[in-house]
Structures are given as C-alpha cells and as structure tokens.
Amino acid sequence: MDERIQAVDVDAEIARTHREEWTMIVAGLVRRYGDLDIAEETAAEAFATAVQRWRVDGVPPKPGAWITTTAHRKAIDRLRREARRDDKQTEAFMLQDDSPAEPTGFIDDDRLRLVFTCCDPVLSVQDRIALTLRMVGGLTVAEIARAFLVPQATMGQRISRAKAKIKAAGVPFTVPEREDVVPRVAGVLAVLYLIFNEGYFASGENVDPIRRDLTEEAIRLARLVRALLPSDSDEDAEAAGLLALMLLTQARSDARLSAGGELVRLDEQDRTAWDRQPINEGIALLDERLEACGRDIRALGRYQLLAAINAVHATAPRAQDTDWAKIVALYNALERLDPSPIVRLNRAIAISEYDSPDVALAIVDQLGEDLDGHHAFHTTRAELLSLTGRSDAARGAYDRAIELAVNDAEITHLMRRRDEVTTTHHTDGITTNEGETA
Template identity: 45%
Template sequence: MADDIHRTVDGVWRIESARIVATLARATGDVGLAEDLAQEALVEALEKWPRTGVPRNAGAWLTMVAKRRAIDSWRRRAALDERHRLIARTLADTTEEEWEPIEDDVLRLVFIACHPVLSRESQIALTLRVVSGLSTQEIARMLLVPVPTVQARITRAKKTLAAARAPFETPEPAEWAARLAGVLGVIYLVFTEGYAATAGDLWIRRDLASEALRLGRVLAGLVPREPEVLGLLALMEFQASRFSARVAPDGSPVLLADQDRMKWDRPQILRGRVALARADALGRGRGPYALQAAIAQCHATAASVDDTDWERIVLLYEALGRLAPSPVVALNRAVAVSMAWGPDAALEIVDALADAAVLQGSHLLPSVRGELLARVGRTAEARAELLTAAALATNARERTVLRAKAKRLAP
C-alpha cells in the first residue's frame, strides 16, 4: 500500500509540478520559495495520503497545502508589509475546488527562469528543475556535467533571481530577444527528455514531451513571426508523430527501421510541415531548429528507411554543424553518411570523435561505433563497443536493446 502511494505521489508530481510551482511563483513572486513550498507540500502528501487516501484532485491539494504554508509563514513574521497581507488574503479566498491551473503560468515560469541576469547554463538547469520536475541527477545526465555542478547552478540561479527581484510576468516585446534563445533551448531539452528518457524504465516520457509541445504551440501563437519558434514547433510535431510506433506493447523500444509507419500520426506530420513552411515563408533563412525540423521531415515523409533521402539529410547535418556545432550533431551526421555512402566513410568520422575524447561517459558514441563495426564485419570489436554502450546507458530500456544487439553478435 505504501509503495502504491509513493508511486502515485511520484506520478502526480511529474505531471503537476510545473503548474504547481508556476501558480505558487505567480502568487509569491519568488521562484525559489515557490519550489520550496511545493516540496514541503509533497512531503506532507507522503505523510498523509497513506492514511487518508489520494485526493480526487491531487494537484489542487498540493497547491492549496503549499499556499497555506506560505500564509502561515507570512503570518508568523513580526511585521507583515501591505504586499504580503494582500497576497495572504487573495490566497485564503481560494478553495481547493476552485483551483484551476492557468496554462500560461508555466510559460511565464520558463521566461522567469530564462531571465537575462542568469547565465545560459543556469537558465537551463533551473528551468529543467522547476518546470520539468527533473532530478539533479537526470539534469546532469542530459547536460553531460557532474551532479554538484547542476546543484550549484540551480542554487546560484535562485539566489540571483531573488537578488534581482525579477518580476513574475511575461516580458515586454522589447525584452523577448534577450530571453527567446534560452526559452527555446529549454523547451527543446524538455521535449528531448520526453522523446528519449535519459534514465528510468520508460523509453518515452509522454508527459514531458506533451508539455514541451504545448509550450511550443503557445509560444508560436505569441510570436508567429519568429522563424526559430516555428522551426522548433515543426521539429517537435514531426518527432512526436512517431510516438505510437516507437514503443512495443510491453514497453520495449521499437527502432526506426522496425517501426510500423502506418501508426505514425499523419495529421501531426501535416502540422509539422505547415509550421516549417511558415518558418520558411518568413524569408530569414533556417536556423538550427528549422534545420533539425527539415531532417525530421525527411524521415516523416519517407515510405521506408531505404526510401529516405539520406544524401539530403547529410547536407542538412553539415549545415547544422556549421550553425550549431556539437559532437552529437557530428555523430548523427556520421549515421546519415553510413546510410548514404556506407559504413566505412562513417567510421572515419566516428573514430575521429573517439580520438578527440568527446562524449566521454555517454553511451552514444560506442553504440553508433558498434553498429558501424558490425556492418563492416568487425564483429568482436562491435560486440565490445555495444557492451560498453550498454554499461554506460542510464535508461533501462535502452540498456536492454544494446545488450540484445551485442548478444546477436556473440560467436
């Protein structure tokens, strides 16, 4: 029974945490305090729900408990200023049944976390923590940095926002340019974690991907003439269209070559094409998100893996590598090269990445290298690389896939 309650609480927190923190941040004007209050409410739920049962509206219960804790804290102070008295009266007038999450609050929270007073690294770490509810361990794996580094960034970001007295509001249009890149980066990272979870027992976390896609749609409505906003939206629509085909009934991953393309969401692919066409129609060229969307469109509109225009994908990755160079982009380009011109050319790229010691501690490079080595007949080396990748993988489903591939190569 206790284990069931703990799983329920964890599920509620993953789904509702962003809206709870956003609602509290709007009420208190302090993102750090909002998260602390939400965590205190979570602790109270773990104490009470095993005895009383899970409330009908668990998210509302957590929000109201957190609000009451805020009110109690303010009332205990020796002298409350007029601002706190007004907030306390407003919160006290709200009943649990009246609680409704305001969707725009989550987007406002993203904008606060991407305030220009914060470094880009701190923006990303703070948003992934307070908006997505990811643990510091999960964030560290996503960003390929140590856990203490993530913890330090989050703590420093909260203190900086409090010191700057950053208002909880969507910035004026003149301020968008200073924040938009950070907002887009964070939304994309949230979607990426939902598309391919870095840890745990789930291959896909639809809750995260759906929230990122929702935020992308809201953002595109607010700034319909920003090509990279439309590019990111198109990318997420294309990628999300494959969700139903990416997981087998038992939860195991289904790789691209084995997916039933009849299960792909065709209306969602159309939405992606429309968004990318709108971005192109603005006539300002393709940025990194639009280029990735164009790559995803090649996959989404191909009848099969063999029918995919791999040479075009290689060109798109080359352009992406010049605009936003990274080891992951280079690795993905190598995969496309292997499909367009064979594994030997791709191995040269991957071996160069290995010699440069990039992506250390990540399973990505050995997993790709293992696949390529298998295709050129270097079976023993391929098996060793795949086992190395499995040992490094932090997602249980992905680890199982890599081990199965290695087993098929066993003598």
Template identity: 45%
Template sequence: MTADRVEDLLRTLAPQVLGVLARRFGDFDAAEDAVQEALLAAALHWPGDGVPDNPRGWLIQAAARRLTDAYRSDEARARRELAVFAEPAGAEVPDEDDTLTLLFLCCHPALTSASAIALTLRAVGGLTTAEIASAFLVPEATMAQRISRAKGKIKASGVPFRLPADDERAARLKSVLHVLYLVFNEGYTSSAGASLHRTELSGEAIRLARLVQRVLPTVLPQSSCEVTGLLALMLLTDARRPARTGPDGDLVPLEDQDRALWDRSSIREGVSLATAALSDGPAGEYGLQAAIAATHDIALRAQDTDWPRILALYQRLETLADNPMVTLNRAIATAMVHGPTTGLDLLATLDERLAGHYRLDAVRAHLLERAGETAAAIGCYEAAAARTTNAPERRYLTVRAARLRAEGP
C-alpha cells in the first residue's frame, strides 16, 4: 500500500482508536498522545512492511502498550490497570459508536464554540494543530493553547467517556450539530484571508456529518431528522462551490453563477436527504435551511427560482430561530417577491441587532441598487467592503461600488 493510501487509512482509523483508548483508560489527553505515537509508528512501517490484517486492532494494541508503559511510573498505575483489565473480553463497542462518543465529548456544551471546533478538528478530524491554526489564521502556539485548555476543561469536569444519558442527549446533540455547522460555514466562506473557501474544513464537516447521520439513528433515533437536514444543507450548499469563484478567485454571486458547473450528484443526494428530513418528523432549523438550498439548486436558471416558496420557508424558519441572519435572508426573499422597498423596510428592523456587520450593509446595498438609489447603494457597498475581512468578498463589494460610480445616476 502506498504512503498516501496508508495516510488516508490512518486518518479514518485515528478517531476510532482514540475513542477506544479514551473510554478504556479514562484519560483523554494521555490517550491522544499514545494514539499519535502509534499512528507515527504505523506511518513509518506500514508502507514498507504492509498493512496488518487488523489495522485498527494493531493501532489499539500499540497505543494501549504505550499508555500502560507510561502508567507504570504513575502513582495511579494499579487503579487504572485494574479498570482496564476488569473490562470483559469482547466488550468493545462498535467502531463508529466510539467515534460518535468522541465527537459528543469534544462538543461538550461547557466549551466555547471556538474551543469545541478546534478540539473536534484535532481529535475527530485528524487535522494537525498547525493545519487548524492555518485555517483560522492564528499562530500555531495560540491554537495549541486553545486545544490544551479545552482538553483540560473536559478532564476537570469529570465527564465519563460515554454517550450522554437520555436527558442530556438533545442538548449535547445540538452542540455537536452547531459545531459541525460552524466548521462547514468557515470552510465555505472563510471569515478572513485571501481565499473565499477553505475546502479542508467544509470537506471535513461533511465527512463528520455523514458519520453522525449514519450512526445516530441506532443511538438517538428521535433526533435523526435534524442530522439528515444538516447533511443535506451542507451537500446542497457545497454543490454550488465550483461556480462561486471565477478564474481569478473573485466572488461570483448566486444569480450570475454558471449553473452547469454545479455538482449535480451532490444536488440529487441533498434533495433526497432534505425531502427525508422534512417527511420523517417535525421540520427543524437545518431541515428548513436544506429545503431553501434545494429550492435554489433545482432552478436551472436564476429567473426560475421559486422565491415565494423560499420566502415561506424563511418565515417558518424564523418561528424556530430568533436569528437576525434568518431575518436578513428573509428580507432578500421579500424583496424578490414584493419588491426592493419592502425588503429595505424589513432590513431597517435589523439596524440595532446587526449594527456594524458587513452583511447588513451588503444586502442593503444590493436592494438599494435594485431600487435605483445609486448613491445610497455606493455608500453601503463601500461600508460593507471596509468591514469584511475576506479578500474576495472585499474585492467584489469594491468593484460593485466602482461600477455604479462609473455608470453615474
């Protein structure tokens, strides 16, 4: 097996092995160190010696041996070894259940979103600290401290390595889905930097959402609709990524995109999942967002978009989520159905809640342009450009303002 294929296999197995070790030994930090050593040994030997018949078992045994050796010099050696050997043979839970448990642990509600995202990408996603730091444009030392503090907080909380009890699951699952949603959004539209996309983040979010969607029905069957809705939303949104930027990396707005470039296989899968999410139970936030994305994606031309349906879906979503971004998007849909002036009136209700946010300025500029208020639109485009920290978005907004200024009243 080539080194690249070994690397792919190790990335898949890493969270499974870490889940087993963390559950058996009860020490997340030490388990992660031992797993990293085992992965390094495998990466060095497997390409030349061949992959073992049971690679997961090999890694578990190698990491457990390292942990046991480390504990021999620890005062708690006897107690920890007894806990390990008291576990009956064959008591391993299924591979993916351990990974799911690890994901729940990393997304503990006690952690901030930033810490949960970093820990999830490190422990479950298999990204290095340097890769995560690069994605979020912070120094590696800063990210290492963030991850270390998150692990310390989990350890201090004494949370056992197991799926949360029945009465905790809804809140914990909400945290898991929110973290995956944030990781995807950061990958789809980077909050800062020279690139619009960070595909390593959006791709990892989709991979983890697939895992949760595959495993969760056997563990939390009553919650599977929202997981399905989140995966559908990611696929339907990511399907448009190939058309979101031009050859020079500049942003292409939805209405101007070449829809022949959209990923039709992802759209088909996403539409199927969105339909299932809405038909299998009460519509949730992610399911409704997926339905909105599907409505955009099935329109072969921008002018074919069913804006009345999108507006109705945003109105339903707003009853579930008191989120100013939902209202912002409803204002766009309102403008498309009832005219830009009506949309602008709705935007005025967000002036306090979204004060200083570039997206409010950008949407207002777009609607003012549609309403023929060129001077006001130029001012809002320029204000939005000054506030965004993403280079392609800033260039797009600046060019819009310059084009309107050149065209004159």
C-alpha cells in the first residue's frame, strides 16, 4: 500500500476512534483507577502511541480495544513509577487484576457516572461544564476556551484545578442514589445541552461541521437521566424538555448542510429531508408536559420553552407558514426566566420576522457591549442591516462574524451572504439560529 495513503487512512481511523470512543475509554479508566488525571492523560498518550504504531503495524481489528489496553498499561506503569511505599507498590501491581470492578452505583453506565462525577456540586457551574466537555465530550482545551471566550491557557488551568478539586474532595465515581440525583440534575442537563450543541454545531477547523457522535451521546445520556427522576417532578419535566429539544433539533441534521458543505439556514432547508420520527417523539414529550400544566407556557421551564420554539418550526410545512407570533410569545416567556443577552438576541430575530427588521435592529444594537465577541451577534446584525438596506455596514458586520466564527460550514455560508450584499440587499428573513440558545 502506498505509504501516503496508508498514513491518511491511519489518521482518519484515529480521528474516528477518538470521536466515537473517547468517552467510553476515559470513563472505563476512571472506573478502574479513580483518577481523572490518570484517565485523561493515559488515554491521550495511548492515542499518541497509536499514531506511531499504526503507521508501522497497521490499524488493529478493534481500534478502541487497542487504545484501551494501551492506556491501561500506561496507567499501571505510571503508578509503578510513582510508588514510594510498599503499599503503593502493591496497589500498582493489583491494578493488573482483570476481575470485575466493585459496584459503582445503581445505573451500570460508565459514561453517566463520569458525567455525575464531573458535575459534582463541589465545582462551580462553569467548571462543571468545562470539565465535562473535556472528559465526556472529548473537546480540546482550545475548543472549550473558544466556547467560553477565554484564553486557552486560562481554560487549561481551570480544567486542571477542577480535576484537582474533584480528587481532593474524594468525589466518588458513581451515579448518586435516586434521592441525591435531584439537587444535581440541573447542572447535568446544562452540560448535556452544551455537549449536544457542540455536536450539532462543531467548533474548530477541519472538523465535521456536525458531530453525530456527540449529539447521539447527549440524547442517550438525557434518556438515562430521565430514568433517575421522579416522574411527577419539575426536574423530570425539564429533562423531558431537554430531550424533546435535542430530538427536534437533531431531526434537521440531514438538511443542515448543502452538498458543498455550506450551512443551510432553517428557512432554506428542504423540510422533506427532516426526520419525522424524532420530531414526533419530541412533540409527544412536549405535549405531555403542556397537558400537565394546562397549556400555560408560563409554567414551562427553560428547556421546555426552547423545545416549544423548535416544535413551532418543526410543524410548519413551509418557512412562510411559521407562526412567528407564537415564537415571540415563547421567547417573551423565556426571557422572563433567562434574561441573558443570547436569549434577547434570539428574541430579536423572531421580532424581525413578526414585526420588522428595524425594530429588531434597535434591540440588537443594545446588546453590543455584552456580545461583541460572539459571532452570532454580528451575524444577526449583518442580516438586519442588509434587510434595512445598509449594505456597507452589513458587509462590515459580516466580516466581523467571519472573523469570530469557528465552524467551517458557517464561515462558507457567511462569506456567500457577505458577497451577495455587494450587489443588492436581501429581501428574505434572518432565521439564522434555528431557535437555539448557546
């Protein structure tokens, strides 16, 4: 086989294995050794070893198993090197034992246990999110830093401190008992939502714009979390709302990219390509909750409202049939719960469709101080400026959005939209974000 082709195949297989099996590998290592640092670092070392070995020996029949075995050996070697006392040395040798591990909770799922470990209340909410994105989502420190709009070095230190705090507090690698789940579920849901969003709108250069491994894993874990919660609780209602939101969003994946790899806006998507099965499941989950609260949207939680917004899009046969009055009402309810700049930005987009771009632009311009470093702000502003005929300002806003964007498919889309402004301003809508918040 040609060496260049072999190298490309190896790189592709390593990327696939990392994308699809990182979480399971790390979670298994944490279960065995009880240490986040050892798990992450030895898994990373095993992947680095694969880069060298597979180019010589070829890709093994079971790449994930090869990585796992290599990581286990590296973990044992590390513990042996670090052993300073007889009991520590004995512990290192005992780690070669392949007997089943002790029970680690009433749900037998390593990945769910890893989520709850990373989301322990000993950490701040921001640290829980960052650590879970690294350990469960497999995102690089650079990718997480971009999501938080902080320097990479700062994020690296934050994640290191979070792991150290988990270790110092002796946080167990376990799913909490049922009575202890409820106080921690809000943080877990927030993290699962961010993992899903990263999969549905992946950051970084030369990566798949849509990472189904992350979106499908977030959906799977959301189902497991629901199984832990009392069926008549507010927490279960929000978990159901998050699951519905994920399903309704995931249903559009096949229509979200053009054949050339460009992002396709919601209003331009081929709705016959939407997957009806997750749409139907998501709407059924949402309807169940709406019936329970007498269809009073004021009783809905954040994820339920976001799911309801997506349901309006999912049930419109054509973009022009969208009930924008209902979407504005849902965003009004969401803003009362979460008056964040991102929610206000999304509400302005809905107002542009329901009322006018001028009214929406006045709202968006008030958000500049908070969202100047957020590409969605400049994208929205560019679209609104274009709709109101201010082409020069629109091109400048597009340039800023392109500078800040981290998804190749969106960058391609923004460049085309900017170039179109050169000759004429747009006369269509600006449904750029599919009713999502980040």
